[in-house]
Structure formats: C-alpha cells, structure tokens
Amino acid sequence: xxxxxxxxxxxxxxxxxxxxxxxxxxxxxxxxxxxxxxxxxxxxxxxxxxxxxxxxxxxxxxxxxxxxxxxxx
Numbered sequence: 001x002x003x004x005x006x007x008x009x010x011x012x013x014x015x016x017x018x019x020x021x022x023x024x025x026x027x028x029x030x031x032x033x034x035x036x037x038x039x040x041x042x043x044x045x046x047x048x049x050x051x052x053x054x055x056x057x058x059x060x061x062x063x064x065x066x067x068x069x070x071x072x073x
Contacts, residue, residue, distance in 0.1 A: 004029040011039060013046075020045040 007026040010019045021041040027033050 004032045006032065006035065011041065018045065 005028040006024055007028075008022040009025050011021040011023055012019050021039060023039045024035040024037065027035050
C-alpha cells in the first residue's frame with residue numbers, strides 16, 4: 001500500500017463468496033499502528049454500481065462497518 005507495509009485479511013460475502021474488503025491485521029510501521037484491527041469495506045462491492053442497493057445486493061442491519069472493538073467502548 002502507499003502508506004506502508006501491512007498484513008491484511010480479506011473480508012468476504014457469506015452469500016456469494018466475493019471479496020468485499022479487508023481488515024488490517026498488522027501495520028509494520030509505527031505511524032500506521034492505528035489501523036490495526038480496523039476494516040475497509042468497498043461500498044461499490046456491497047451496494048452495487050448505482051449505490052442504491054437495488055441490484056440484488058444485501059447488507060444486514062447487524063453489520064458493523066469499520067472501526068474496532070476499542071472504538072465501541
């Protein structure tokens with residue numbers, strides 16, 4: 001990545017198996033440690049090309065996008 005070296009894990013849709021984002025597992029640079037445990041969900045891959053979620057895409061109300069458990073405390 002442009003901001004430094006990271007170890008990431010893919011986040012995938014349990015309905016279709018498509019990769020929809022990633023989670024930062026480890027940041028190898030001290031200035032990037034704040035990203036560890038945070039997630040990135042690609043909106044286009046979840047809500048579709050027109051962004052209105054009317055194209056057989058579905059997002060559950062229980063989904064938690066981004067952040068970490070520490071952010072919720």
